[in-house]
Amino acid sequence: MIWPFAKRTLPALDAASSARRTALARQKVDLRQPLADMRWCVVDVETGGLDAQRDPLLAIGAVAIEHQRIALDASLEVGLTQAQSTAAANILIHGISGSEQRAGQAPHEALLSWLEFTRGAPLVAFHAAFDQTVLERAVREQLGLSIAAPWFDAAVVAPLLFPDAAPHCRHLDDWLAHFGIAVYARHGALADAYATAELWLVLLQSAQRENLTTAQQLRGLLRARRWLSVH
Amino acid sequence: MIASLPLANSLHRATIEALRRQAPFSAMTEDALLWLVQRLSVAYFARDAVLLEPADTPPDALFIIKQGTVAGATAEGHTVLQLATGETFPLGALLAGRGAANRYVAATDTFCYLLAAADFHALLAKSTEFNDFCTRRIASLLEDSQRAVQSEYALALDDESRFARPLASLIRRTPLSVLPDTPLADALAAMEAARVGSVVVTDEAGQPLGILTLKDVLARVTLAGVPLATPIAQVMTPDPATLSADAPMADALVLMARQGIHHIPLVREGRLAGVVSEKDVFALRRLSVEGITSTIARSEDPGRLPALAHDIGDLVHSLLAQGMDAENLTTIISSLNDRLTERIIALECEADDALIGLRWCWLALGSEGRMEQTLATDQDNALIFAAADDSQRDALLAFALRVNHQLGACGFPLCKGGIMASNPQWCLSAADWQQQFTQWIDHGSPEALLNASIFFDFRPLAGDAALALDLRAWLNRAAQKNPRFLHQMAGNALRNRPPLGVVRDFVLSDSDAHPHTLDLKLNGATPFVDAVRIFALATGSPQTNTAKRLRAAAHALHIPDTELADWNRAFHFLQLLRLRHQHGQQRAGIAPDNYLDPDTLNPLDRRILKEALRQARKVQARLAMDYGL
Numbered sequence: 001m002i003w004p005f006a007k008r009t010l011p012a013l014d015a016a017s018s019a020r021r022t023a024l025a026r027q028k029v030d031l032r033q034p035l036a037d038m039r040w041c042v043v044d045v046e047t048g049g050l051d052a053q054r055d056p057l058l059a060i061g062a063v064a065i066e067h068q069r070i071a072l073d074a075s076l077e078v079g080l081t082q083a084q085s086t087a088a089a090n091i092l093i094h095g096i097s098g099s100e101q102r103a104g105q106a107p108h109e110a111l112l113s114w115l116e117f118t119r120g121a122p123l124v125a126f127h128a129a130f131d132q133t134v135l136e137r138a139v140r141e142q143l144g145l146s147i148a149a150p151w152f153d154a155a156v157v158a159p160l161l162f163p164d165a166a167p168h169c170r171h172l173d174d175w176l177a178h179f180g181i182a183v184y185a186r187h188g189a190l191a192d193a194y195a196t197a198e199l200w201l202v203l204l205q206s207a208q209r210e211n212l213t214t215a216q217q218l219r220g221l222l223r224a225r226r227w228l229s230v231h
Numbered sequence: 232m233i234a235s236l237p238l239a240n241s242l243h244r245a246t247i248e249a250l251r252r253q254a255p256f257s258a259m260t261e262d263a264l265l266w267l268v269q270r271l272s273v274a275y276f277a278r279d280a281v282l283l284e285p286a287d288t289p290p291d292a293l294f295i296i297k298q299g300t301v302a303g304a305t306a307e308g309h310t311v312l313q314l315a316t317g318e319t320f321p322l323g324a325l326l327a328g329r330g331a332a333n334r335y336v337a338a339t340d341t342f343c344y345l346l347a348a349a350d351f352h353a354l355l356a357k358s359t360e361f362n363d364f365c366t367r368r369i370a371s372l373l374e375d376s377q378r379a380v381q382s383e384y385a386l387a388l389d390d391e392s393r394f395a396r397p398l399a400s401l402i403r404r405t406p407l408s409v410l411p412d413t414p415l416a417d418a419l420a421a422m423e424a425a426r427v428g429s430v431v432v433t434d435e436a437g438q439p440l441g442i443l444t445l446k447d448v449l450a451r452v453t454l455a456g457v458p459l460a461t462p463i464a465q466v467m468t469p470d471p472a473t474l475s476a477d478a479p480m481a482d483a484l485v486l487m488a489r490q491g492i493h494h495i496p497l498v499r500e501g502r503l504a505g506v507v508s509e510k511d512v513f514a515l516r517r518l519s520v521e522g523i524t525s526t527i528a529r530s531e532d533p534g535r536l537p538a539l540a541h542d543i544g545d546l547v548h549s550l551l552a553q554g555m556d557a558e559n560l561t562t563i564i565s566s567l568n569d570r571l572t573e574r575i576i577a578l579e580c581e582a583d584d585a586l587i588g589l590r591w592c593w594l595a596l597g598s599e600g601r602m603e604q605t606l607a608t609d610q611d612n613a614l615i616f617a618a619a620d621d622s623q624r625d626a627l628l629a630f631a632l633r634v635n636h637q638l639g640a641c642g643f644p645l646c647k648g649g650i651m652a653s654n655p656q657w658c659l660s661a662a663d664w665q666q667q668f669t670q671w672i673d674h675g676s677p678e679a680l681l682n683a684s685i686f687f688d689f690r691p692l693a694g695d696a697a698l699a700l701d702l703r704a705w706l707n708r709a710a711q712k713n714p715r716f717l718h719q720m721a722g723n724a725l726r727n728r729p730p731l732g733v734v735r736d737f738v739l740s741d742s743d744a745h746p747h748t749l750d751l752k753l754n755g756a757t758p759f760v761d762a763v764r765i766f767a768l769a770t771g772s773p774q775t776n777t778a779k780r781l782r783a784a785a786h787a788l789h790i791p792d793t794e795l796a797d798w799n800r801a802f803h804f805l806q807l808l809r810l811r812h813q814h815g816q817q818r819a820g821i822a823p824d825n826y827l828d829p830d831t832l833n834p835l836d837r838r839i840l841k842e843a844l845r846q847a848r849k850v851q852a853r854l855a856m857d858y859g860l
Contacts, residue, residue: 063242069272069345077240180340182298184245194242198342201275209277 011108011142020112021143027120029149031216035204038215040065041118041149042197044189045131048082052133056082059104060114060135061189063197064121068204070197076117077190079104080138108142115139120149122215126172126196128153150215154199156222161206175199243268249297250344253317255364263358271344273297276337283321286330292345295319299341303333313338322365325351327838398483398497399476402505406496408433411440411464415452418443418463429494429506432467437502441467444494471496476504483507527570533578533637536571540641543567544606544817551814557807558778558799565602568643569595569692575637576693585626590617592694593634596650600688601760602776603806606813607823610635610643611685614652615698616660628658650685664702672709675719683720684761687768688775703773710768717769721858724761729847730754745826749840751812752825755805758847759798762854769857777802788857794849801846804839808832 013021043062049055062076081104104110114135125131128151139145158175159166169175176183176195179202183195212218246268250256256264276282282301283290294301301314314320314335324331325348346354355362408431409418422430422445432441443463451457451466472490474482476497483495487509497505523542530536543564550560576593580586597611598604614631616624631652639645652658659667668686671679687706691699710716730749749755760777767780770787774780778799785795813823829837854860 061242069274071272072242072246072344073269073271075240075242077242180298181342184242184249188241190240190242191245198273198275201273201342202277202340205275205277205280 013108013143017108017112020116021145024112024115024145027115027118027148029120029122031122031150031219032214034213035208035215035218036068038065039119039121040124040152040197040200041121042124042193042200043114043118043131043135044125044192044196045134046189047134052130053137055134056080057107057134057138058082059189060110061191061193062114062117063190063194064117065124065197065200065204068201070194070201074117075190075194076114077188078110078113080107080110081105107138111135111139111142115143115145115147118149122150122152123147124152124154124196124200126154126175126192126199128155150219152215152218152222154196154203156225157203157207157218158199160221160225161203161210172196172199246271246344250295250317255361256317258360258364259358260360263354263361266357267346267350267354270350271295271346274343274345276341276343278337278340280337280341281334282337282341282343283331283333283335285332285334288330289328289348290321290324290331291348293319293322293325293348293351294335295344295346297342297344299343300338301341301343302336302338304336305333326365327833329833396480397477398474398480398495398507399499399505401480401507401511402476402497403511404505406431406503406506408437408439408503409463410435411467412462414460415457415463415466416459419448419452419459427506428508428510430463431471431496431503431506432463433503439471439473439496439498439503440464441469442471442494442496443467446493473498475499523567524570527567527574530574531578533575536575536637537641540571540643543571544814547606547810548814548818551810557803557810560810561603561605561806562776564606565599565604568599568604568608571641572634572638573693575641576634579630579633579637583626583630585623586630589619589623589627590695590698591615591627592696592698593652593692594689594699595692596689597685598688599692600690600775602690603756603760605806605809605823605825606817607809607825608643609646610638611646611650612652612692613650613657613686613689614659615664615702616658617695617698618660624658628653628655631658661698661702665705668702668706668709672713672716675716677723680720680723684723684764687764690775700773707768707771707773711771717765718858718860720761720765720768721854722860724758724765725851725855725860727753727758727761728851729758729844745824747830748826748828750825751805751809751827755840755844755847756802756809758851759802759805762850765854790853797846798850801843804843805847808836808840 041062041064043060045057045061046059047055047057057080059079060076063070063072064074066074105113123132132147132151136147139147154175155172158169162169162178165175165178169178172192172195176199179199181195181198181202183198184191207218212221243265247261247264250264250268256267259267276299282294296314296316296318298316301318301320303314303320320335321331321333355365404425407421407425407427407429409421411432411434413432418430422428429442429444431439432443433439441464443466447466447468452459457466472486472492473496474486476499478497486495487493493509495507496503497507523539523546526542527536527539530539546567547560547564550563572593572595592615594600594613594615595611596613598608599611612635614627616627619627635645635651635653645651650657668683671683671686687710689699689702763777763780763784766772766784766788767774770784772780772783774783781790781795781799784790785792808827809825812825812827816823829840832840
């Protein structure tokens with residue numbers, strides 16, 4: 001469920017965009033259905049820097065997992081047009097040139113496309129806090145909405161299911177190497193989302209072997225762990 | 232170029248690049264690849280996870296291994312294949328629209344691309360490269376088919392497993408049984424009518440009470456002078472040893488050996504289910520190529536040879552059951568028929584003083600000349616001699632006539648077209664044969680071309696082989712010197728097109744004699760035989776066998792090894808279908824022919840048949856190219 005925020009001044013939306021924004025409110029998800037039948041949206045973002053609160057969102061990559069399969073046609077890759085190109089340093093990190101940055105969609109349209117793509121499914125990312133912060137901020141500023149779908153962090157789930165490997169694995173690449181997952185050339189939002197999705201397939205299988213049968217149970221496990229680490 | 236695909240995102244492009252490293256995707260167009268990629272999904276299978284189970288219904292997706300290893304195992308759990316990155320399965324099942332035969336298990340953690348079955352079929356229609364890759368896998372498809380044939384015949388290769396089989400598998404007919412009060416006359420008449428060596432006496436419920444064998448009849452009825460009106464119960468062996476129909480064959484062997492008996496009634500729930508004889512159990516062992524060969528060689532009585540011809544048919548059954556390939560099988564049939572013919576010729580020759588001092592050679596023509604005989608084989612033969620006066624010539628003709636009739640008695644029908652050594656037209660001196668061949672080569676009329684296609688496959692069978700070999704060497708020179716003749720032969724051969732319709736399905740005969748059938752010989756094997764004969768004549772090969780001719784000519788004609796192998800496989804699959812078809816007819820008491828209803832084939836064999844006919848077209852295309860037709 002997505003709730004409108006009324007207080008901020010939003011960019012004016014045209015009629016079509018407004019209609020799309022309204023339709024998003026109908027998205028619902030049931031976390032009690034079996035893990036095997038769950039639709040997931042695996043996402044990765046590119047930003048103009050490492051500050052999730054301030055740096056601009058440049059691109060969103062997302063793939064969907066349905067019935068434990070990644071459908072290649074249903075993958076999303078969208079760049080967000082920027083008022084001005086970001087600093088040259090970050091261009092080196094992401095390899096997105098100034099002209100490519102400007103060639104994307106208007107931010108509100110890009111975000112609408114992404115939200116429509118998620119269909120309210122639970123969101124998965126590696127180090128999800130960063131992606132969550134960036135996307136929630138952008139969705140709030142551009143559309144006046146908040147994201148209701150629950151987030152799952154593959155970087156937290158993986159060590160829970162594979163505690164023996166955890167000490168050697170911090171980054172996405174570590175986990176991919178641990179499971180021998182050969183990935184395509186990376187460092188694009190979609191490529192990273194796809195690599196994370198492959199990891200998520202492995203984790204889903206493992207979770208079911210551990211008798212975790214629903215997303216709700218998985219979320220419960222993550223909460224308990226957070227509680228344990230805090231107290 | 233990838234840049235020209237506006238709808239492709241970076242993941243699609245990366246997937247295309249990854250697929251490109253493997254056949255058949257490396258050969259596919261950009262458009263087809265993008266179409267494919269946008270219909271793929273990716274799934275993960277942990278080690279030991281089952282990807283696909285053997286099933287009765289066609290699989291719903293094609294698997295392309297993205298990374299990892301997948302093992303295919305039979306229902307009994309034997310791993311029969313290992314598939315690695317880039318390989319696809321189950322192609323055969325998807326193509327044939329049948330259930331997967333194997334169980335596919337992840338041997339390591341594995342990621343696969345999945346393509347829905349409907350999309351797989353759409354891609355076959357969309358991409359010729361993909362289609363070629365899938366359908367040219369005739370070799371592996373043939374292996375599948377071969378396995379099916381073996382299980383169909385329900386016989387095993389080795390004695391060990393054969394003797395472990397249940398006796399029930401030997402039951403070929405409803406057992407002959409009579410009630411105890413049946414008069415001997417009726418019981419013996421029934422045995423004679425059924426052509427069996429024993430009769431089982433049962434009560435009303437079918438429970439065996441006794442047995443009477445032909446051997447018993449001699450001692451207990453004939454020699455003892457028992458009237459034939461006597462009830463059978465008075466002379467039968469009471470309380471015979473029986474075995475359960477489910478008992479292994481080995482039990483029957485032990486029982487027979489211990490009790491010195493030759494017939495055992497088989498029971499199921501106390502009731503008679505069949506009878507096995509010692510002959511049934513040893514049937515396969517008795518029949519061997521060596522056994523038949525030596526029996527033929529030792530045979531002094533022409534009257535016994537027809538029975539041996541029958542044994543050849545039985546041997547073919549057991550070899551088919553053992554999964555022998557058509558190339559060896561047709562060679563064995565031809566070799567044994569050679570031995571039989573040689574023996575007939577030797578026996579007739581010994582008895583004929585008029586032939587002494589004459590140089591002659593018996594020629595095998597047509598399929599026999601090519602060593603490609605199936606079970607439905609007319610006689611095609613001729614005679615060549617060095618020189619002879621009129622009376623010697625008459626003696627040769629008389630001798631040839633006796634041989635032709637003997638062959639007829641052995642189950643080789645006389646040639647309807649009169650192509651036999653006893654026909655004065657085809658009993659010629661070496662000089663006359665050269666003149667005859669020259670006339671055909673120069674004339675090029677349809678009749679000349681037809682004769683050339685039969686006679687040019689000649690091979691020496693008995694007598695002075697040098698006569699035939701000299702004629703072969705002469706013919707090769709003459710044919711090579713006359714490109715116009717080979718051109719005409721090629722044009723004639725191309726007139727017989729393999730029956731694939733516009734939608735690559737079969738075009739079937741609508742004749743009244745054989746409705747809804749395919750002539751496996753004329754439309755299947757002949758296009759290969761005709762084209763390859765021309766290859767052989769053009770390259771001066773002395774071979775007459777189609778496969779050997781093709782192998783010999785391939786180098787000179789620059790035919791790639793893969794095509795050569797596919798053509799030979801396709802040809803021999805067609806030959807195998809003919810053998811299986813004819814064998815089935817013989818068992819059903821029908822005269823064997825070559826008219827097959829494709830609907831009677833299983834989907835896999837139908838698929839391979841189509842592929843084999845497609846290969847026939849490729850051979851013809853090659854011939855057309857060579858002769859600018």
